[in-house]
Amino acid sequence: MKSGEPDETWPGMARTPEPPYYAVIFTSMRSAGDKGYDSAAARMEELAAQQPGFLGIESARSPGGLGITVSYWSDLASISGWKANLEHRSAQETGRRVWYADYRIRISHVQRAYGKASSALGA
Amino acid sequence: MKSGEPDETWPGMARTPEPPYYAVIFTSMRSAGDKGYDSAAARMEELAAQQPGFLGIESARSPGGLGITVSYWSDLASISGWKANLEHRSAQETGRRVWYADYRIRISHVQRAYGKASSALGA
Numbered sequence: 484m485k486s487g488e489p490d491e492t493w494p495g496m497a498r499t500p501e502p503p504y505y506a507v508i509f510t511s512m513r514s515a516g517d518k519g520y521d522s523a524a525a526r527m528e529e530l531a532a533q534q535p536g537f538l539g540i541e542s543a544r545s546p547g548g549l550g551i552t553v554s555y556w557s558d559l560a561s562i563s564g565w566k567a568n569l570e571h572r573s574a575q576e577t578g579r580r581v582w583y584a585d586y587r588i589r590i591s592h593v594q595r596a597y598g599k600a601s602s603a604l605g606a
Numbered sequence: 607m608k609s610g611e612p613d614e615t616w617p618g619m620a621r622t623p624e625p626p627y628y629a630v631i632f633t634s635m636r637s638a639g640d641k642g643y644d645s646a647a648a649r650m651e652e653l654a655a656q657q658p659g660f661l662g663i664e665s666a667r668s669p670g671g672l673g674i675t676v677s678y679w680s681d682l683a684s685i686s687g688w689k690a691n692l693e694h695r696s697a698q699e700t701g702r703r704v705w706y707a708d709y710r711i712r713i714s715h716v717q718r719a720y721g722k723a724s725s726a727l728g729a
Contacts, residue, residue, distance in 0.1 A: 493635045493708050495668075495671055495672035496635065496672065497633075497710075499712075506629075506631060508631065508676055508716075510619055510620075512618070512619065541672060542672070542674075543666040543671065543674040544666050545618075545665075545666045548666065549616075549618035549619065549665070549666045550666055551666040551676060553631055553633070553674060584616070585616050585619060585722050586722050587620075587719060588719065588721070589716045589719045590716070590717050590719070591715055591717060592717060593631075593712045593714040594713050594715060595712070595713040596710060596711065596712045596713070598708070598709060598710040599702060599706060599709050
């Protein structure tokens, strides 16, 4: 990470290394009611951060609307490992059955990244 | 897009074609106050959708917290074209100066995608 970048001020923003790395873009619509979702989501963020190859995670949900969580990983093997984690698999199953009216997962390869401090340079 | 996918029910979720394509992941922390942001953000979504190569856009912001907007594009040239759009350039400049305390932009290549309907198949 370049010195002088202001990311450290904002704990919700991931402090990823220079690309290349991978991003898993998880877009979802919740079903009604909590049904244990909030605590499970917090636990999954905690558990993801302990996995090999984890680089960071960012999450946002508009009230009553779309949620987007992006997790960053060093390689595809790390993403497969996290998908296969037993506790995570149980949460995935509950997600399909209970928490999410719909969702979509996209696996992508991050090629370039720039921030507020560096964008004026024409990156 | 596969038939039988339930995405049409949820207007906030992008209906993208099968990969490969590109995703621009825009993560941001707003500064305080609207300062014309909401109307400009709506205008930028409208304008983006008119650009060549645009495939879709998804956006979420937690109250008082992180915002994530992911736009999908057919190729890198389309992303460069949108970045260079004059009206968009003006909004980018106001974003840097006024609307965003911090932000980060990641350009990524989407390699795989699956949804609630297809995820049970082990994708």
